Amino acid sequence: MSEASHCFAFEADFTGSWRCIPLCVRRKLDLSGIKLKLHHWLALDQGERQRLVDWPDGPHDLQAFAVHLKQRTADIADGPVGELPIPQLPPWQQPKPLESVTAALHAMGQTMNNEQWQQLSELKRFALCKLARPGHDHHNLAPALAEFGIT
Structure with missing residues (x-):
């Protein structure tokens, strides 16, 4: 399993159900300049959350990740995901x-x-x-x- 989709044992209480955003996804969010709130995450079905966990983390993949999340959350009642500066050296x-x-x-x-x-x-x-x-x-x-x- 790639680090892009690796979940730690200390996260085991929510892996599978994905009721919280795992650190591997949070890393991809930071690297792609996306602010995904828990309500956005929970608005996605379990299969969609799993897809984000499994999403690769190459530079082009992260750009696609950001575009996907912006499009996917555009119509969510609480509003779309936010944008953050992408750190040059995190x-x-x-x-x-x-x-x-x-x-x-x-x-x-x-x-x-x-x-x-x-x-x-x-x-x-x-x-x-x-x-x-x-x-x-x-x-x-x-x-x-x-x-x-x-x-």
């Missing part, structure tokens, strides 16, 4: 972990050096950036660290 592609990641790890008594960060896959680094965001409840951060072999 934080999860940086050579060292974000301060928010190191701060969240520190609060849990963990550390991560640049080499450990660089050894993680892009999707795992993306997950840590999202799970360690300030204001996020961080409840999946410890399971993610365990799953990624960071202890």
Whole structure:
């Protein structure tokens, strides 16, 4: 399975039903400049959500992904998806972990050096950036660290 459609074990409580947007889709959204809200996601049937999970993540694929979501949500009662700037060098592609990641790890008594960060896959680094965001409840951060072999 490609990283483009990989779901983590700590997401298992909603995989299959897709009641939440999995991180692999959230990464594609960020890379394609699309703001998909949960109400948009839930307005799609389960098969459509699965299609977005399975969508490839090459540059042309991400452009098609954005076009598809704009078209698909154009008639949703709450309005279409929003657009975001596409990051030139996303934080999860940086050579060292974000301060928010190191701060969240520190609060849990963990550390991560640049080499450990660089050894993680892009999707795992993306997950840590999202799970360690300030204001996020961080409840999946410890399971993610365990799953990624960071202890």
